[in-house]
Amino acid sequence: xxxxxxxxxxxxxKEPPAEKASMRWHHTRNGTEQMPWRLSVxxxxxxxxxxxxxHLFETPLPHPTVHVFGKxxxxxxxxxxxxxxxxxxxxxVDPVILTHEEGHQFPTKQPRAKxxxxxxxxxxx
Numbered sequence: 857x858x859x860x861x862x863x864x865x866x867x868x869x870k871e872p873p874a875e876k877a878s879m880r881w882h883h884t885r886n887g888t889e890q891m892p893w894r895l896s897v898x899x900x901x902x903x904x905x906x907x908x909x910x911h912l913f914e915t916p917l918p919h920p921t922v923h924v925f926g927k928x929x930x931x932x933x934x935x936x937x938x939x940x941x942x943x944x945x946x947x948x949v950d951p952v953i954l955t956h957e958e959g960h961q962f963p964t965k966q967p968r969a970k971x972x973x974x975x976x977x978x979x980x981x
Contacts, residue, residue, distance in 0.1 A: 861896055862904055862947060865919060866912025868892075890919075897922045897976055900960050902935050903944040913947040921945070922952040922979050924972055929960040952979060 956963040963969040
């Protein structure tokens, strides 16, 4: 899920327009930085692990993102090291980064869960 979203955003910013691309995608496939959606929200997201695609984020993408991480997630430390490159939130300009004290899951413990969902909703709307 999240890795594919990073790759899609990276490819849309770098690829030349496809000859038969629909008009809906044409503006993004023409090298622009604007994605055809307003915001990406990642829960327990992960960085790109294939070095072949890391060049897509040599410079941060100015696309709004929210990243929610559980500090008890078994993949938390692995996700923070960026696989020798950089963590996923550094792929984007001014990411919103939220953490909770739970594992690889949507947060449920109050009051932090409500704070996180309120902030995510505020970013969406």
